[in-house]
Amino acid sequence: xxxxxxxxxxxxxxxxxxxxxxxxxxxxxxxxxxxxxxxxxxxxxxxxxxxxxxxxxxxxxxxxxxxxxxxxxxxxxxxxxxxxxxxxxxxxxxxxxxxxxxxxxxxxxxxxxxxxxxxxxxxxxxxxxxxxxxxxxxxxxxxxxxxxxxxxxxxxxxxxxxxxxxxxxxxxxxxxxxxxxxxxxxxxxxxxxxxxxxxxxxxxxxxxxxxxxxxxxxxxxxxxxxxxxxxxxxxxxxxxxxxxxxxxxxxxxxxxxxxxxxxxxxxxxxxxxxxxxxxxxxxxxxxxxxxxxxxxxxxxxxxxxxxxxxxxxxxxxxxxxxxxxxxxxxxxxxxxxxxxxxxxxxxxxxxxxxxxxxxxxxxxxxxxxxxxxxxxxxxxxxxxxxxxxxxxxxxxxxxxxxxxxxxxxxxxxxxxxxxxxxxxxxxxxxxxxxxxxxxxxxxxxxxxxxxxxxxxxxxxxxxxxxxxxxxxxxxxxxxxxxxxxxxxxxxxxxxxxxxxxxxxxxxxxxxxxxxxxxxxxxxxxxxxxxxxxxxxxxxxxxxxxxxxxxxxxxxxxxxxxxxxxxxxxxxxxxxxxx
Amino acid sequence: xxxxxxxxxxxxxxxxxxxxxxxxxxxxxxxxxxxxxxxxxxxxxxxxxxxxxxxxxxxxxxxxxxxxxxxxxxxxxxxxxxxxxxxxxxxxxxxxxxxxxxxxxxxxxxxxxxxxxxxxxxxxxxxxxxxxxxxxxxxxxxxxxxxxxxxxxxxxxxxxxxxxxxxxxxxxxxxxxxxxxxxxxxxxxxxxxxxxxxxxxxxxxxxxxxxxxxxxxxxxxxxxxxxxxxxxxxxxxxxxxxxxxxxxxxxxxxxxxxxxxxxxxxxxxxxxxxxxxxxxxxxxxxxxxxxxxxxxxxxxxxxxxxxxxxxxxxxxxxxxxxxxxxxxxxxxxxxx
Numbered sequence: 001x002x003x004x005x006x007x008x009x010x011x012x013x014x015x016x017x018x019x020x021x022x023x024x025x026x027x028x029x030x031x032x033x034x035x036x037x038x039x040x041x042x043x044x045x046x047x048x049x050x051x052x053x054x055x056x057x058x059x060x061x062x063x064x065x066x067x068x069x070x071x072x073x074x075x076x077x078x079x080x081x082x083x084x085x086x087x088x089x090x091x092x093x094x095x096x097x098x099x100x101x102x103x104x105x106x107x108x109x110x111x112x113x114x115x116x117x118x119x120x121x122x123x124x125x126x127x128x129x130x131x132x133x134x135x136x137x138x139x140x141x142x143x144x145x146x147x148x149x150x151x152x153x154x155x156x157x158x159x160x161x162x163x164x165x166x167x168x169x170x171x172x173x174x175x176x177x178x179x180x181x182x183x184x185x186x187x188x189x190x191x192x193x194x195x196x197x198x199x200x201x202x203x204x205x206x207x208x209x210x211x212x213x214x215x216x217x218x219x220x221x222x223x224x225x226x227x228x229x230x231x232x233x234x235x236x237x238x239x240x241x242x243x244x245x246x247x248x249x250x251x252x253x254x255x256x257x258x259x260x261x262x263x264x265x266x267x268x269x270x271x272x273x274x275x276x277x278x279x280x281x282x283x284x285x286x287x288x289x290x291x292x293x294x295x296x297x298x299x300x301x302x303x304x305x306x307x308x309x310x311x312x313x314x315x316x317x318x319x320x321x322x323x324x325x326x327x328x329x330x331x332x333x334x335x336x337x338x339x340x341x342x343x344x345x346x347x348x349x350x351x352x353x354x355x356x357x358x359x360x361x362x363x364x365x366x367x368x369x370x371x372x373x374x375x376x377x378x379x380x381x382x383x384x385x386x387x388x389x390x391x392x393x394x395x396x397x398x399x400x401x402x403x404x405x406x407x408x409x410x411x412x413x414x415x416x417x418x419x420x421x422x423x424x425x426x427x428x429x430x431x432x433x434x435x436x437x438x439x440x441x442x443x444x445x446x447x448x449x450x451x452x453x454x455x456x457x458x459x460x461x462x463x464x465x466x467x468x469x470x471x472x473x474x475x476x477x478x479x480x481x482x483x484x485x486x487x488x489x490x491x492x493x494x495x496x497x498x499x500x501x502x503x504x505x506x507x508x509x510x511x512x513x514x515x516x517x518x519x520x521x522x523x524x525x526x527x528x529x530x531x532x533x534x535x536x537x538x539x540x541x542x543x544x545x546x547x548x549x550x551x552x553x554x555x556x557x558x559x560x561x562x563x564x565x566x567x568x569x570x571x572x573x574x575x576x577x578x
Numbered sequence: 579x580x581x582x583x584x585x586x587x588x589x590x591x592x593x594x595x596x597x598x599x600x601x602x603x604x605x606x607x608x609x610x611x612x613x614x615x616x617x618x619x620x621x622x623x624x625x626x627x628x629x630x631x632x633x634x635x636x637x638x639x640x641x642x643x644x645x646x647x648x649x650x651x652x653x654x655x656x657x658x659x660x661x662x663x664x665x666x667x668x669x670x671x672x673x674x675x676x677x678x679x680x681x682x683x684x685x686x687x688x689x690x691x692x693x694x695x696x697x698x699x700x701x702x703x704x705x706x707x708x709x710x711x712x713x714x715x716x717x718x719x720x721x722x723x724x725x726x727x728x729x730x731x732x733x734x735x736x737x738x739x740x741x742x743x744x745x746x747x748x749x750x751x752x753x754x755x756x757x758x759x760x761x762x763x764x765x766x767x768x769x770x771x772x773x774x775x776x777x778x779x780x781x782x783x784x785x786x787x788x789x790x791x792x793x794x795x796x797x798x799x800x801x802x803x804x805x806x807x808x809x810x811x812x813x814x815x816x817x818x819x820x821x822x823x824x825x826x827x828x829x830x831x832x833x834x835x836x837x838x839x840x841x842x843x844x845x846x847x848x849x850x851x852x853x854x855x856x857x858x859x860x861x862x863x864x865x866x867x868x869x870x871x872x873x874x875x876x877x878x879x880x881x882x883x884x885x886x887x888x889x890x891x892x893x894x895x896x897x898x899x900x901x902x903x904x905x906x907x908x909x910x911x912x913x914x
Contacts, residue, residue, distance in 0.1 A: 543739070561643075569653075569673060576657070576673075
């Protein structure tokens with residue numbers, strides 16, 4: 001009895017139950033076009049009211065439903081994946097707190113409660129990244145936490161700026177205060193916060209580093225919770241951000257992120273890092289379509305992407321489990337023969353990622369690309385979009401060729417099993433969702449379909465770049481030991497691409513070096529030098545010497561004291577008399 | 579306590595208290611002088627004891643200084659009476675103030691004060707540090723030369739700090755700390771008498787706790803604190819009361835200093851405030867030096883050494899420590 005209901009199963013049950021509740025509520029809210037806002041005024045002073053408010057509309061309910069679905073299936077899956085973990089309870093509690101803080105972020109239209117959820121995400125993601133306690137995890141966790149800290153600070157500053165308006169319910173001021181200068185400052189800060197959370201270009205080095213976390217956490221973080229928080233925040237602020245100059249900069253950065261992640265994924269051999277970089281690429285896609293003003297498309301892609309990305313990570317977790325905790329894709333190969341069901345899930349989610357027709361990714365990605373093609377853009381942004389689409393196909397095909405086709409390279413004696421039904425069951429839920437969620441959502445959340453009108457070649461452009469990318473991926477996967485030498489011909493360029501355009505150096509090594517050496521100089525010259533001489537030790541010596549002198553006076557003959565007193569009185573009397 | 583059973587001492591206590599009252603409530607300078615003299619003559623029998631040579635020495639020194647000061651006081655008031663027509667108020671006031679400063683042991687005539695403290699028992703030290711200062715301070719407030727006294731109180735603070743910095747004897751240290759507090763008292767006297775009352779009351783209260791505690795465990799030097807077997811609460815009481823005496827913010831001793839600082843700043847006396855605050859910073863360092871090494875860091879526990887303190891004294895100490903710990907918070911309720 002005690003064994004039967006493990007903590008994983010109980011958490012799964014409740015999360016799934018809430019997911020179903022959210023699902024029905026969401027359908028009801030969509031049908032009746034309903035929005036419910038609940039407010040509880042905590043304190044009110046000097047015409048400023050701090051309220052805890054909850055916003056329930058179809059968007060928050062739908063997102064919550066997806067978060068709960070993914071987290072419930074991940075937790076169920078975790079029962080097998082983390083079965084030999086000692087501190088399983090702690091892990092589950094951390095994950096549930098993570099989900100709760102994400103939900104707090106989703107349902108709050110108030111910037112203070114958003115900060116609560118936001119900070120909760122940052123803190124617990126740190127705890128989860130350092131869960132395997134080694135130096136690499138600590139470094140990755142610190143990088144994650146500090147990068148996210150920038151966003152936290154931005155949100156804090158937004159709170160300070162929003163004091164002007166007397167309330168922190170930003171949702172009321174989005175339209176009304178749009179031309180206010182303060183609101184522009186706020187929107188810039190919000191964009192910066194979202195860029196840190198969604199790992200856009202200056203801040204993107206933490207995302208592959210956060211792969212040090214356990215795989216279920218990666219599945220959760222990269223699909224629906226942590227990294228999508230920034231996108232969700234910007235979707236909520238979308239009304240404010242329209243026609244802003246900052247948004248164009250965001251468009252450029254997110255497009256570059258998309259391309260950077262796509263290129264870097266091709267250089268990577270770590271299974272989880274490839275998937276993380278593909279997440280980064282898709283985040284760039286969401287951000288860029290968002291910054292063109294299509295918040296609903298970004299949301300659509302966010303949801304579908306959440307489904308197949310969670311599935312992809314879960315499959316990766318299964319593979320890592322089987323591969324003797326090995327993540328190198330060069331060691332894998334020929335898996336489709338040994339583990340057909342897991343390979344099925346893996347391939348379907350990968351295909352959905354590339355946008356193969358009628359899978360989940362197709363509906364959102366194709367729509368985004370066609371809307372991009374129809375809108376008024378310059379060539380560079382268009383190239384970024386389409387090049388990245390090709391790159392997605394490129395690394396996906398490469399990954400599939402490495403994993404599915406070649407010979408198994410890890411050990412000569414091996415026994416792969418595909419009968420871990422706990423994992424498979426939870427993956428089946430997400431497999432189903434990543435098959436149907438694209439079409440389901442496209443029918444559900446758009447009131448009327450997007451009208452796409454373009455010439456045949458423009459329409460087929462997506463297919464051209466995809467085919468080209470797939471071709472390239474196939475060719476790259478054929479690479480053998482002799483062609484590695486070809487990389488050495490352009491060593492610097494390859495290093496540039498492999499190290500994510502030197503992004504880690506920007507946020508870790510380059511930054512730390514100057515700050516730490518400056519700090520060392522300060523410590524040496526001020527703390528151990530002048531400051532010690534003039535404040536602590538020097539002052540002590542000074543007073544001690546004065547004290548010694550005063551002691552010498554104290555040791556005088558008693559007669560002299562009395563005489564000096566009398567002498568003083570006489571002196572003053574003389575001054576009176578004279 | 580000990581003096582309660584001795585009828586002679588009770589008599590001299592009576593005259594000691596009433597002489598002070600005579601001097602502060604008389605309406606002529608001569609009456610003040612009479613009060614001072616009676617005060618001296620009743621304090622000397624209190625501090626002498628036939629068994630202790632140091633006490634006799636201290637009483638002799640006390641007699642000498644305290645007789646010279648009132649003589650000069652008498653001389654100057656008579657001079658002032660004679661020369662009433664002349665216009666030398668500044669110098670007269672300096673003369674009278676100087677004799678009073680000598681009487682209460684302030685800068686620059688403070689040299690007798692630590693020496694005599696060294697020879698007294700803790701309870702006499704308490705009387706010397708608190709009660710014996712009432713009449714000179716009140717008389718000072720009647721005829722005060724502000725410029726002269728401002729300089730004097732700054733120097734009081736500085737010398738009090740510097741003298742107590744290297745001190746090993748706790749009695750001498752308390753003497754210098756009393757000199758330091760004398761500066762605060764004079765400044766409060768300069769502002770208003772009610773603040774002086776508050777400050778003096780709180781100061782005597784804290785000094786009383788310190789003296790009673792030191793009397794109970796019979797310590798005169800800092801190094802005695804190292805090898806004394808004290809229970810935890812007694813140590814904590816010593817610590818709290820030292821910090822409170824130094825004026826650490828949440829404690830009671832800060833309250834009086836806070837008021838004085840507030841009024842000094844309101845009256846634009848920034849330089850004096852600066853010196854006061856800086857000196858009390860170093861004073862806190864001195865107190866912490868006592869507490870830190872002896873009560874927090876190092877202590878020996880001797881198996882053969884038992885420090886017995888009566889239970890009711892512990893109760894009193896704990897009650898006083900409670901007041902000195904949270905008195906400021908309690909006292910804020912009076913002002914609501």
